[in-house]
Amino acid sequence: MFEKDIYQLIRGLRSHKGNEREYIQDSLRECRREIKSQDMDHKATALMKLVYLEMFGHDMSWASFNVLEVMSSPKYIQKRVGYLAAVQSFRPDTEVLMLAENLLKKDLNSPDKVTIGLPLGAIPHVINASMANSLLTDLIPRLSHSLPAIRKKTIVTLYRLALVYPETLRPAWPKIKDRLLDENEDPSVTAAIVNVVCELGWRRPQDFLSLAPRLFELLTAGGNNWMAIKIIKLFSTLTPLEPRLVKKLLPPLTSIIKTTPAMSLLYECINGIIQGGIMEAAEGTTDGDEVARLCLSKLRAMLVVEGDPNLRYVALLAFAKITSSHAELVSQHQDVILECIDDADISIRTRALDLVVDMINANNLQTVVERLLKQLRTAGKAPEPTDPTTEDRGTHDGIVPRADEDDEEMQASIRPKEQKPNTAPPLPDDYRTSVIERILEMCSRATYAHMSDFEWYIGVLVDLVKQCPSSPATGNFGSHHTTASKDRPPNVADAVGAELLNVAVRVKAVRPDAAAAAQNLLSSDRRPDFFPSAGSGGQAVLASAAFIAGEYASLLPDAEAVLTSLLQSSASTQQLQASVLASYLQALPKLFAVLTTRDPHAPWTSTRRTTTMLLIARIVHFLEPLTLHPDLDVQERAVEYLDLMRLAAEAAASQQTDDDEESGGGGSSYAAEPPLLLTQAIPSLFSGMELNPVAHAALRKVPQPEGLDLAAPINGSLQMLLRQADDYDTDTDEANDEVYKFYYDKPSSSVAAGYQRPAAELLEPPTSASKSKAASASYQDAETEPLDREAAERKRAERRERYKDDPYYIDSERASGTSTPTPMHNILRSSSNGEELDVDAIPVMELQLDSKDIPAAPRAPSANDKKKKRPRRHFEIAGDETLEGGDDMPSVSSSASLSSKATAGARGTKKPSLLEVDSSGLSALSLSDDAAARSGATGRFDVERRQAEEEEMARAIREVERLRLEMQRAQERIQPRGALAEEGVVVTRKKVRKKKKVDTLSEEPAAAAADDDDGEEGGTAVKKKRRKKRKEGGEDSVASEKPAADERDSEVPVKPKRKKKRQVTFDDDDTVE
Amino acid sequence: MINAVLVFNNNGQPRLTKFYTQLDTAVQQRLLSEIFTLVSARPNSACNFLPLPPLLAPSTSSSSSTAEQNDAPSLVTYRHYATLYFILISTSTESPLALLDLIQVFVESLDRLFENVCELDLIFNFETLHAVLGEMIVGGVVVETGLEKVVEGVKAQGRVAKRPVNEGRVGLTQGIWAGR
Structure with a gap:
């Protein structure tokens, strides 16, 4: 019967190399048998084996009842197996949990100290809200148990109780607090309390301010580093609420930083200073300056220290937290931070990359990007894109317990493994992608705010094309910036192409360079240069390149060559993606037009x-x-x-x-x-018009003109017109064929000139002066004043004049009438109709690369100087075009706000992370100083509310009863009048009454009143009409209402008559419902 | 708080799994193997912090307030001792460096209990392994960081570490601390 114990199982597993699966299945079958045994020893052993196999992924939820059996064993050895099994195998849906409740209570009150520890350890794993309340009464006394070990476990268990049922903390907290304030308490219990308080603290820091003196005392007393770290973490959430703490904390923190031998404590001090805002709060004071200097120098030292990558990692984390507030302080340490970009460890690199992205400014942008580029160039691509499916075991069936391969190794005690290479691994594709994305992000941040040299940037972009990973990988390697890159196209080459295009469109001055870059990318003889591998790595960029080449064909150094390259791509069309090919096709006629x-x-x-x-x-x-x-x-x-x-x-x-x-002998002069x-x-x-960048939200901001009903048909007699057109078409095709005319009749030149006019003019009058101004729009911002309001005003007036009689032109002034010019009105007006199409009116702000005011003079691109590099060239960057007002969304950051909107939307449906323990319930629970008083108050309030509810309910029931009686009386009054059967009515009433009781109270009087009315007049008027209906519903209602009727003794005798007389029933409105 | 403690060997075979939230067995296994994939690719010179495995990576659409992020596991700390990896998954309220020390205390306690601990000890005495962990972490909150007290607590439960019979113990000297 009894096959093997746990050791035999493990040994057997180890000796069955190759057929472990089979062995395990056998063992599981054995366990299933053994666990049903009457012998508790066998049961426990079987359970132990199951727990062991569960670790390898063999579900044991089927044994949950057996777990409970073993848990309730009187023997400690067996009991603890049961508890371990419960911890490891119980899931939220385990049903026997309800049965466990009493057992847990019993064991909590066990006289045996060791036994008490078992439920204390298990409760956090299995607790649910319904159990929490009943276990609370058993747990609280354990807080004053004589053994510190039990006290501290109880505290933590109470915390977990509060997580699932926050109310439990209310009675528990005063006791926990007493423990914390008790100076004679065992230090390890105090430490456990501090841990719990730290967990609670960030949810509701204001409740823990009162503990600050005691915590401060514990911090300065020193001794337990772990506790000190927790206290500092807690303080960093308290300082924003209590600025006076800053001054108090500075001396001890400084002294810890200077003296502690524990690196973790040192780091957490610095971290606490940063996170608690102590650096900002103490800024200006000598102490504050000293501490800031001290922190940064220590962090710097952590970065450069040899041989401890962990310090480098955490220092970068700390730096990243400082950058948001003290970017300039961080960039002083740029040199060491940049070293970390080239660290062998990818984790560190990623952190450094994150940091660097936030750190860049106009001065260090180029250095940083060059450095990253160099890294990409030198690292070489991953030899073969490592197939994630072969490497990642996570995608298939989990870990198979294998026989251990070599026991020697397992017995070897612990020495560092040498076989692993210490050299940098080739850059994985996702990291590579991530770097490229970051470069793009850095460069394009805030519409190229930090960019001073766009020629260089175009060079970088072209370089990036070569560095694109050969397989399309999504980036975000271990990144915290996932949302930022979410909107990007899936392929990073797309992003590079989009950037190239963006620069070409926005920065007029470098368009020739962009065009030249596009030519290079497209040129077929340089293809192997850029796209070495057969994979479609960087090819997506070609779509953008082709677009640039087409759109700015006149700026191409050699349009003919580009055309040739495009045409030659036919040889390899199979390899080009359809989107690229489509872009090629679009570029062809443009090039052709330019060439001809x-x-x-x-x-x-x-x-x-x-x-x-x-x-x-x-x-x-x-x-x-x-x-x-x-x-x-x-x-x-x-x-x-x-x-x-x-x-x-x-x-x-x-x-x-x-x-x-x-x-032909024609005139020679011709x-x-x-x-x-x-x-x-x-x-x-x-x-047509110049292509300009348009903000994401611009279209949404176009206001709907007043009186425009999009749902209304434009022409009510459309159908008729269509029919007419059909007829018309057949007889006059020649006159109608304008296309034919256009091509084959020699047009007068004005036709071609006027060809594009209406649409173009509606948007932007091609007056050269205004055009140049619009094109020079560099930045626009909802807040900035229009550059030249008067001019715009004048132009608008002109335009109004011009379009006065144009029915398609909707005048803003005309439309908005003569209401008072309040600011609101201005906003409305500026966002109303006609003006919205006025591109000139978009406020124009000059790009300020330096603090100096540089006039944004459009710079004519000339072929001569484009190769020359100038130390500081000023580029105008066209901002997104958008419409003012309408939406308070700032146009420049529209994509950001869009994404934030998306996240706001997503927050509601946020899926908690896998291992997350939700503590949000605690945030609503107040524990502050007067918690007792307040909790009393709220408690009373609760009670009051409940009482009030009950009273209301009672009142409602009384009311129902009263109404019922009234109706009955009314009915009795009716009865003698007409010889009507009251029986049917009685049945009806009963139904009504029953229903009402469950119904909401407010309906009652009305419904009852209605019934009354029916009762009165129904007897005379409505009865005939409803008779039929009544017959259908009658059978059911009799059956279902019999019991109810029985309760009412007085009616019972008349019941049998009901059926006979039903045809004269007068009131049935509710019965049939 | 600490969300999970994992111990597995160089082949990714689990020696201890403890999750402080209730999780399906299959999901546990996936997480385990994801972390193993990440951790086994790291050279010894690398730092002891892992990027979040895909299963734990925040769903990209929800970068919500820091308050909520404090609840989500955001830190994977590991240490590698000879044939074993010790992994802690925790939220940002824990200190990364302190967690490394915590692993150290855990291993030291084991070493004290088993006298020169090796992987075999842990395989055959995984109940004791759980007991040690139970003395240090309850419900995801650290209750004890003192080596002596942990050892004391385990011994008080009467869990005398049992050496597997017939299993040879070769070369267990040098102590567990030769690793990092």
Whole structure:
């Protein structure tokens, strides 16, 4: 029967190498049998084995009742096995827990001191709210147990009780506090209390201020470092509430920092000073300055100390906390912090990276980024992206208890392992991604506030493309900045591309450089340079590069080469992602337009015609296969542009050239013009307004004009019109075919010029003066004054004049009428209709790179100086365009506020972390000095409330009773009048009454009154109508209401008659419900 | 507070698992293996703090107030002694360096109880291992950091460490402190 004990199981496990699974299954079967045995010894042994196997992931929840049996064993040895099993295997849904309650109570009151320890250790693991209250009465007396060991465990157990049921802390806290204040208490009990108070403290620091003197005493008394650390941590939450503490704490903390041999205590002192805001609070005083200097020098020393990476790690954590308030102090130690970026340990690197991101300013940005870049360059990519599925055992079936592989090693006592390499591992891809993301974040922070050299930045971006990890990995390696990077595209190369594009759009001055960079990226002969591996690592950047090349084609150093590169990519189209290809397709006609119109005044010679035709032919050749591309976007664009190109080819072919004219003997003075399709129509497709960055929230801020009903059909007779149009279409296709006309009739030049007008003008009048101003918009901010309000005002007036008769133009002034110009009104007005489309009115702020005021003069890009580096060039950076007002969302940080909004939304549905013990219940529980009084008050209040509720209930019941009686009386009055059967009514009433009792009280009088009315008039008028209904419901109601009816003795005798007379019933409104 | 204490060997086989919240066995195992993956990849020269394993990583959408973060486990501290890894998962209210000392006290107590402890001792006496932990941490709160008192407390429970019979004990000298 009894197979093996725990040692035999373990030994057996070790000797069954290779078939452990089988062995375990066998053992589990054995355990199942043994645990049912009557012999408690066998039971306990089986349980012990189960607990051991549970550690390896073999569920033992099925044995929970047996656990309880063993727990209740009178023998201590068995009991403790049971308790261990309960701790290890009970889950929140374990049902036998309810049965355990009495056992726990009994063991808590056991005379045996050792036995008391068992429930004390187990309760924190199994406690739930319903148990907490009943166990409390047994736990509190344990606080004064003679053994310190039991006292301190009781304190902690009480704390866990309070976590699940905060009210339990109210009676327990005064006793715990007494223990803490008792100077003769065992020091280890005091330490345990301090631990608990520290856990409680950050939730409600104000309640613990009164303990400050005692805690201070304990801190200065010294002795227990662990406790001192906890006290300091507690104080760091108290100091913000009690500024006087700062002065008191400074001397002891300083002396601890100077004297303690324990590094942990030293560190926590510094940490406490930082977190408690002591540094800020004491700023200016000599002590404060001294302590700040002391802290930073100690932290610095921790960073440079040899051989202890832990200190480096925690020092970086501390530095990170200081940066938010004292960034300049931290950047003084930039040198040592930057060393940590290259630390061999990835944990340290990540911390350093986090820190550095917060630390950068205009001066150190380049240094830091160069350093990170160098790291990326030199580290080399991870040899092969380590497949997480092979390495991460977490994704499959957990740990199989294997036979131990070599016992020698296991018996070897502890010596450092040498076999592990001490060199830096190759950078894992996620870290690499994370670094790239951070670089982008640092550089682009606050719309490039720290960026002083955009040419350099473009170089960095191009460099980053090479460093993109070959497999798309999401970053955030061990990062705390996860939310910040959440909105980014999944692939980091996308992010790099987006940055490149962002710079190109925002910083006009470096557009040529950006275009050149795009050309480099696109150029096919340099492809292996940038995208060495076959993986699609950096390729996503090509989409942005192609867009830049297309959009700013006129700035490209060699547009033709770019076009060639794009066209040659057809050789490798299979490798290009569809999104990249789509971007290529979009860029092609733009490039084409630039190439064909490069010299608008050049005569249309046959040479030119031939080159144009050749160009078209090449593009067509490229496009043709793509019309069958599986990606719909690519396919659509290919089809569209293919047709456009064919039209262009036709136009070019049919257009007479100079030479033709001459040979045809035309007038020699006449120079043939290139086809307008090429010079005007196609370019105008792509040259509209300047593309400007638009804030995330801008669209949302466009106010809906008054009187605009989006739901209303624009034209009520749309259907009719459509039908008419159908008819119309058939007979007048020629006149209607404007497209045909446009292409084949020689247009007058004004047609092309006017082509883009309406839409463009609505948004931005192409007056050159205003345009340059709008383009130079560098920063805008909801708070800043418009640069030139008057000018804008004037322009607005002009525009109003111009559009006075335009029905599509909604005038803000006109719309908002003549109400008083209060500030609110101004806000409303500024956010109302027409003006919103006025780009010029967006406030313009100059970019201030230095404190000096630099006029934001647009700098004409010239090809000559773009290679030259200037020490300080001032770039204008176009801020996001948005609309003022409407929303109080600051435009620049719109994405940030968006994300914060998202988090605010998410907070409600926040999923607690896996191991989290929720203590939020405690935050509502007050324990402060007058806790006793207050708790008394609230207690009384509770009682009062309950009493009030009960009274109300009683009153309601009385009321119901009264109404019932009234109705009965009323009915009795009715009865003699008409010879109506009261029986049916009685039944009805009963139903009503029953229902009312459970119903809310407020309905009662009304419902009762209604019933009364029905009772009166129903007898005369309504009865016939309702009879039918009544018959249907009758059967059920009789059956269900019989018992209720029986209770009312007086009615019982008449009951049988009911059925017979039912047809004359007059009131049934509630019965059938 | 401390959310979990884990001990496993160089192969990731658990020797002690203690979670101060009730957790499904399967989830426990996943967490264990995630941490093992992280910890086993670290060179000895690395520091003793791990990035959060994926299971514990804060759900990205919820970076809520610091108050709530104090409840969530945010610190994974480990120490490596010969064949064993000792891991503490804790919230930010604990001091990282102090936790390292706590592990040290834990191991020292074991060493005191077993006289030159090795992994085999812990395998065969995992009940004692639990008892030692129970003397130091109750419900996630540290109740004792003094070596003497821990040892005393365990001995008072009558859990005399039993050496497995027939198991050879080779080369257990040098003490557990040769590691870090």
